[in-house]
Amino acid sequence: MLNNPLISIIIPVYNVGAYIERCLRSCINQTLYDIEIIIVDDCGSDDSIHIATQYALLDKRIRIVHNPCNLGLFAARITGERIAKGRYILPVDGDDYISLHTCKILYKTLYTITNAPIKALRLIKNVTGGGHKMNTPIISLIIPVYNVRPYISRCLESCINQSLKEIEIIIVDDCGSDGAMEIIKAYATLDSRIKIIHNPQNLGTFAARIKGAKEARGLYLSFIDADDYIDLYTCEKAYQRILQEAQCTSYSPQNIQSYAPYPLQDSLPDIVFFGMRFEPRTFRRVSPPVITKTLYEEEVLSEVFAHCATPPWHICAKLYKASHIVHVIDFIVAHMGENPRLTMAEDVLKSFWLCALAQKSIGIKDKLYIYCDSAASITRKTDIATRDKKIADISCVINELKKLNQIPILKANPAFIPAQTHAINILKSVRELEYRYDGLLANGGGGIRCLIPYLKACIRSLAFHRKWQTYVRILAALLTLGKIKL
Incomplete structure (x- = not known):
């Protein structure tokens, strides 16, 4: 029994033997563990209370209270409320059931509204x-x-x-x-x-x-x-794919360590790609393609950096073999130092190294990483100082990519030149697009006064890299005489 449950679930029970197990399972398996479950026996004639008693023997969070006679639903709930210890009370009928995340979602909502202390919040039972x-x-x-x-x-x-x-x-x-x-x-x-x-x-x-x-x-x-x-299945799905590649077909989530192919580390893939989706969805951001086929050596760098219009060069939405990361970090630190200060496009640099030195990659098609559009993100800001910072960072990354010509181990990759050229052109295109709000910053407001600088920036960006979103930007601005600038 919990001393300080967050939520008390109160279940009046009267002749619900056909449904009570379903109801109880939905409660005891809640992903918010700090709950109590109060069963109010309202003197039915079937085996409902016998079933509830068996569950109470297995879960100490269940309390059973007996009414002296049948009092009805209203009074039975009051009986439960009088002994409830939770901060909040959730009534549930014995012939109904609730989603497994109900209590967590409700309590999280209350926490968000009240900014209440989170110290008592236990998010999942037996998590370790x-x-x-x-x-x-x-x-x-x-x-x-x-x-x-x-x-x-x-x-x-x-x-x-x-x-x-x-x-x-x-x-x-x-x-x-x-x-x-x-x-x-x-x-x-x-x-x-x-x-x-x-x-x-x-x-x-x-x-x-x-x-x-x-x-x-x-x-x-x-x-x-x-x-x-x-996604809650990200690690399992990605690791299952690794086991499949290593031909460890006896996959068992309950005993997964037994199948961990540690002796086969050298043959395991250096990178496991999976998908990314944006929240909220918008045409401004296109999910990068998910590279699912097995690639070897220069194929990895070529596929990611030389062929994709929207390269999957985010550091996120991937698993990396730890030994590969450590190997690459040593090269990056030797080349750039331990603390390079970058805000924009930093993923491009690290991803280039990781792909260029990878021996093997695999992938799964599932979009498991959720990239959330935050109002505080630097990519959302359009003030002059932020614009200049973004342009400076992009220019820095372009220069660093050019310097990679000096590193023999990278230049030895047959895909190096086309991958480097494509990446630099994309970044130059992005850099030009950062100037598209210059008219807005200079004149304030919007409309026709801002249209010419906006169109010029979009057209300049197309000289380096052509994306359909840029054509949409130009068309929308022209049709609305500068009122819509994406």
Whole structure:
């Protein structure tokens, strides 16, 4: 029995023997564990209470209270409410049932509205398999954190509730000031798989990811931005694909470590691609293609960087073999130093290295990474200072890509020149598009005064790389005389 449950579920029971098991299973399996379930016996004549008693023997959160005689639904609920210990009460009829995430969603909504303390929130039952700390996680999820308080709970919930439990979650505290780390520390007290690393000062996402990778213990790593989240089956589906590639067909989520192909690490893929989708959906952002076919050596760099109109060069939405990441990080640090300060297009650089040095990649078609459009994102801002910062970062990445000519191990890849050229042209196109709001910034407002600078920027971008979205931008602006600028 919980001393301080968050929610009390009250179930009056009167001749519901055909339904009570379904109702009880939906309650005891709630993903919010800190609940109590109060069964009010309203003196029926079937076996409802006998069934409920059997469940109570298996789950101490179930309490049974007996009415002296049949009092009816209204009075039975009052009986349960009088002994309820939860902060909130949820009535459920014995012949109905609730979704497995009902309590979590309701409590999360209340937390969002009231900003109530999260310390008592236990998000999933037995999340670490009895509370023990794993010696060898299969996958390490690395999350840099900097001023993401509104989003961090969503991200963490998507990680700790993964169907594959043999994971670790590495939080890299990049010295934010909004209290996000307090929420994370509360989660960490409830889940021993969460490990927190504190940067001495703000280093930026690029360097924070490197620090997290160096501390990771998993066979594979995956990077997640704290304002995004992942599907609950991401790790399981990706790892299942790895096992399939390694011809380990006896896959069992309950005993997955037995099939972990650690002796076969050298033959395992360096990269596992999976899909990304945008939330909310918009034509401005097109999901990159998902590379599902098995690729070897130069095919990886060629497929990602030389052929795609929208290259899947995000660091996120992939698994990376840990040994491959460590190998590549050594080269990146030697070439760029440990703390390069980049905001825009930083993924391009690291992805180029990872693909150029990969020996093998595989993929699954499922779109498992959810990229969320945040109002605070730098990509949404159009002020002069932000524009100049974005242009400076893109220019820096272009220059770094050009410098890769000096690195023999990269130039030895047969796909290097076409991949480098295509990537640079795409970035030059993006850089030109950053100037499309110059008229708006100079004149304020919108309309015809801003149309000419907007069209010029779009046309200049097409000289480097042609995308259908740019043609849509031009058409929309012309048809509305500059009122719509995408």
